[in-house]
Amino acid sequence: MDSRRFKDSFSTISIRLSLIFVNAIAFTIAVILFIKAKPIIAKTTLTHLLFSTSWHPIRGDFGFFPFIIGTLEVTAIAMILAVPVCLLSAIYLSEYAHTRFRAFVRLVVDILAGIPSVIYGLCGVIAIVPLVRILGQSLGSPTTGYSLLAGGIILAIMVAPVIISVALEVFRTIPHAARENSLALGITTWEMIKHVILRSSLHGIIAAIVLGFARAFGETIAVLMVVGNVAKVPRSLFDPAYPLPALIANNYGEMMSIPLYDSALMFSALLLMVVVGGFSLAAHLTLLKIERRGYT
Amino acid sequence: MLISLVLVLIMLAGIIVITVYKGAPAFTLSMLIETPKGGYYLGKEGGIANAIVGSLFLAIGASFCSILIAIPVAFGLQKEYTGWRFASFTKLVLDVLWGTPSIVYGAFGFVIMVYFGLRASLLGGIIVLTLLMLPIMVRSMEEVIRTIPLELKEISYALGTTRIETTIAVVLRQALPGIVTAVLLAFGRGIGDAASILFTAGYTDYIPQSLFDPVASLPLAVFFQIGTPIPEVQERAYASALVLLLIVLFVSVVSRLLSHKFSKNIVR
Numbered sequence: 001m002d003s004r005r006f007k008d009s010f011s012t013i014s015i016r017l018s019l020i021f022v023n024a025i026a027f028t029i030a031v032i033l034f035i036k037a038k039p040i041i042a043k044t045t046l047t048h049l050l051f052s053t054s055w056h057p058i059r060g061d062f063g064f065f066p067f068i069i070g071t072l073e074v075t076a077i078a079m080i081l082a083v084p085v086c087l088l089s090a091i092y093l094s095e096y097a098h099t100r101f102r103a104f105v106r107l108v109v110d111i112l113a114g115i116p117s118v119i120y121g122l123c124g125v126i127a128i129v130p131l132v133r134i135l136g137q138s139l140g141s142p143t144t145g146y147s148l149l150a151g152g153i154i155l156a157i158m159v160a161p162v163i164i165s166v167a168l169e170v171f172r173t174i175p176h177a178a179r180e181n182s183l184a185l186g187i188t189t190w191e192m193i194k195h196v197i198l199r200s201s202l203h204g205i206i207a208a209i210v211l212g213f214a215r216a217f218g219e220t221i222a223v224l225m226v227v228g229n230v231a232k233v234p235r236s237l238f239d240p241a242y243p244l245p246a247l248i249a250n251n252y253g254e255m256m257s258i259p260l261y262d263s264a265l266m267f268s269a270l271l272l273m274v275v276v277g278g279f280s281l282a283a284h285l286t287l288l289k290i291e292r293r294g295y296t
Numbered sequence: 297m298l299i300s301l302v303l304v305l306i307m308l309a310g311i312i313v314i315t316v317y318k319g320a321p322a323f324t325l326s327m328l329i330e331t332p333k334g335g336y337y338l339g340k341e342g343g344i345a346n347a348i349v350g351s352l353f354l355a356i357g358a359s360f361c362s363i364l365i366a367i368p369v370a371f372g373l374q375k376e377y378t379g380w381r382f383a384s385f386t387k388l389v390l391d392v393l394w395g396t397p398s399i400v401y402g403a404f405g406f407v408i409m410v411y412f413g414l415r416a417s418l419l420g421g422i423i424v425l426t427l428l429m430l431p432i433m434v435r436s437m438e439e440v441i442r443t444i445p446l447e448l449k450e451i452s453y454a455l456g457t458t459r460i461e462t463t464i465a466v467v468l469r470q471a472l473p474g475i476v477t478a479v480l481l482a483f484g485r486g487i488g489d490a491a492s493i494l495f496t497a498g499y500t501d502y503i504p505q506s507l508f509d510p511v512a513s514l515p516l517a518v519f520f521q522i523g524t525p526i527p528e529v530q531e532r533a534y535a536s537a538l539v540l541l542l543i544v545l546f547v548s549v550v551s552r553l554l555s556h557k558f559s560k561n562i563v564r
Contacts, residue, residue, distance in 0.1 A: 008458035015377055018368035019386055022434070025427065026389045029396075029404045036407055088300035096297065105305070111548050112308040114481070115541065116488020118515040122522060122537050123314045157307045164304070211395070218397025220491035221519065245399045245491065252406065252495045269403040273396055280395035284388060 033273060036266035043260065049267070055231045057254070062264045064271075066233045070148075070241035073234060074223060075216045077152025078159060083209055086160050090167035091193055095179075106168070113161035121225035124154040129226055136238035143238035144228070151227035151241060155219060159212035166211055166287070170204030171197060173290060204290050210283040214276045220245035244268045312541065319538025322531040328539065344536050347517035349503050351540075353418060354513055355487035358425030359479060362433055365426075367475070370437035371467065376449075376459050387438070394431035401428050402492040409496060419507040421497030428492050429482040436481055440474025441467060473558035480551035484544045490515035514540040 040049070040062060052063025093102050132153070133145030174197060182192045198205070228240020229250060248265050255262040327343040373383050405424035414420055444467055452462040468475075490513070498510025499520065514536055521533035 004458055004461070008460045011460040011463075012377060015368045015372040018365055019372045019378060019382070021365065022369050022393075022430070023386055023389050025430075026393050029400070029427075032404060032407055033400070085300040085303055088297040089304050092297035092301050105301070108305065108308065111545065112311070114484045114488070114544055114548055115311060116490070116515055116544060118488065118490050118518045119315055119537050119541055120311060122518060122533065123311045125522060126318060126534075127310070127314055157311070160304050160308070214395050218395075218399065220397060220399045221515070225519070225522070245397055248399050248403060249491055249494055252403075256410075266403060266407070269400045273400045276395055276397055276400075277392045280392050281388060284391040 030270075030273065033266055033270040037263055037270045040260050040263040040267050053233060057258050057261050057264065060260055062260070062267075064244075064264075064268065066231050067242055067244045067247050067268065068271075069233050070227075071217060071243035071245075074148055074151040074155060074227060074241055074243055075213060077148060077237070078155030078216045079209065079213055081152060081156035082159050082163060082212060085156075086163040086212075087167060087205065090164050090171065091197070093164075094168055094171040095189065095193060095197070106165070109161045109164055113165070117158065117219060117222040118225075120154055120158055121222035124150060124222060124226040128153050132238070139238075141236060141238045144240075146226055146228035146240050147238045148227065148234050148241045149237045151223045151243070152237075154222050154226055155216045158219060158222060159216050162215050163208050163212040166208035167201075167205060170201045170208065170287075170290065173204070174200055201290075203286050207283040207286040207290075210279050210286075214279045214283070217279075218245055218272055218276045220249050224249055244272055248272075315534065315537050315541050318531075318534035319536075319541075322528075322535035323538055324535075327532070327535055344512075344514070344517050344532070344539065346501055346503050347512040347514045347536065348539060350418075350497075350500075350511040351487050351514040351543075353504065354421045354425055354493065354497060354511060355483050357418070357422040358429055358486050359483050361422060361426040362429040362482060363479060366430055366433035366437060366478075369434050370441055370475075371463050373434075373438050374441060374463075374467070390431045390434055394435055396431075397491070398428055398489050399491040399494075402495055405492065405496040415508070416496055416498030416510050417508045418497065418504045418511040421493045421511055421513070422507075424492045424496045425486045425489070428489060429486045432482040432485055433478050436478030437471070437475050440471045440478065443474075444470050473555035476558060477551045477555045480547050480554070484547045484551075487547075488515055488540060488544055490519055514543075 043060075044062065049062060049064055050068065051065050052061075053065045054061050054063045055066060093105055097105070128150045129145035131145075132147055132150045133143055136143035136145065136147065136149075178196050178200070179192060182196045183189070187195070223243055224246040227243065227246065229242050229246055230240040231242045231247075232239075234241040248268055251261070251265060255265055328348065329343055329345055369386075372378055373386065375383075378386075401424050405420060405427070408423070409415070409420045448466055448470065449462055452466045457465070493513055494516065497513060497516075499512050499516055500510040501512070502509070504511045517536045518533050518540065521529050521536060524530065
């Protein structure tokens with residue numbers, strides 16, 4: 001009995017240690033990024049860092065505004081393109097589709113959610129950039145195709161699986177009784193969708209959107225390949241942009257040679273982690289609440 | 297609404313179709329088996345074996361390390377090991393880690409490597425990929441473990457077992473297909489990720505001989521090859537992308553098949 005008890009205590013301690021370890025990792029990442037970002041926060045004020053548009057690392061001038069705006073804009077475009085299409089698809093899958101079809105589509109969506117982002121980037125370069133170039137030039141703006149719009153389109157395709165699968169999960173938590181009761185009262189299917197499904201799953205849908213947003217915000221490689229990487233605030237859909245993740249990825253080589261550059265890049269990493277982390281946290285807390293209550 | 301769904305499906309299918317269509321022409325056996333000879337990126341001889349082997353080394357190494365940590369954590373999130381508050385807190389932390397962009401892991405890994413004096417190497421890549429894969433694995437494993445009926449565990453405890461005995465004999469056995477799926481899911485994600493290993497794994501034309509050698513990887517191979525102005529090299533980029541896609545799809549299919557196969561012993 002003693003050896004069994006010893007094994008149990010030993011393994012329980014190791015398991016608890018591993019839990020602490022995982023929390024410690026998260027904490028360590030945040031702390032270390034903060035420590036490395038501190039020099040640049042100490043040297044220039046936070047408002048200057050966030051809102052200035054001049055980016056001259058050699059002079060020690062780091063204004064992140066173009067990058068922040070670029071990231072926000074490309075993510076916003078992706079959301080605008082993806083959310084309506086994905087929500088409608090999820091509604092169709094959940095309410096109208098045959099069970100087998102739904103299972104098939106879920107399988108397809110799951111598999112496609114695993115496709116590496118370089119491949120999305122590659123397809124973006126092959127297919128989307130020329131399309132955007134043709135579109136932009138026919139509308140009169142001199143664009144190479146490497147633009148906000150291209151980045152937005154690629155990101156939209158990338159976040160589609162996230163939004164669809166989370167939305168489907170949320171729709172699944174709505175009890176069938178609610179649907180059937182409302183239909184028994186004589187409303188049409190679309191009215192049922194509008195009043196019963198959408199209204200009760202509003203929080204869940206917002207959570208799905210926020211999770212998609214968080215994914216799009218931090219996506220690096222695919223966007224990098226199609227978005228043009230020019231450090232200016234984009235003025236139109238067809239202008240190139242330079243999102244934060246792309247900034248970090250492109251400049252790690254010069255990080256160590258220019259003073260404060262590494263601190264600036266760590267600052268962007270920290271910014272990314274904080275923004276994405278904050279949004280993810282809010283979305284997951286909401287989803288947790290929905291799950292626990294059964295439906296909102 | 298059906299139109300939206302069809303649109304989504306077309307877009308996603310299009311990705312696969314484009315990759316296959318563009319990649320197939322340059323997809324030769326020699327590409328898979330040879331490493332690049334001199335001048336490969338200028339259009340001369342060779343193949344991408346360095347990247348294929350490198351990616352496999354990275355992903356398998358990272359999966360191994362990640363499993364070592366993920367399984368105890370997933371077990372530990374059950375009720376018998378930790379209270380509800382700490383478990384919920386850990387789960388939230390894991391969710392945040394799950395959503396963290398991979399470039400943040402890359403930046404963190406880079407800082408750590410510089411601090412310890414490591415250069416861009418296989419070891420650095422494995423460390424960062426482990427960090428990346430960990431939340432994915434734990435999350436999936438935890439979901440599976442949660443579906444195990446409480447009665448099974450209670451029956452086991454009623455027979456006088458200790459926690460760890462029940463965990464291994466009952467929980468692990470029941471959750472095995474799910475755990476395998478979780479590992480393969482994380483593997484698929486890890487092998488395809490480029491941002492995190494961009495600065496930590498380096499790139500090389502050779503297959504690494506030790507943990508401290510730089511290592512090539514498929515996503516970076518695609519990325520670098522598409523950046524050149526030479527058409528033959530760009531063709532190779534499509535072929536490399538096809539190889540990567542095939543590996544990821546293969547892993548996905550295998551994980552589903554394995555989970556069906558292992559499900560024979562599960563109590564539902």
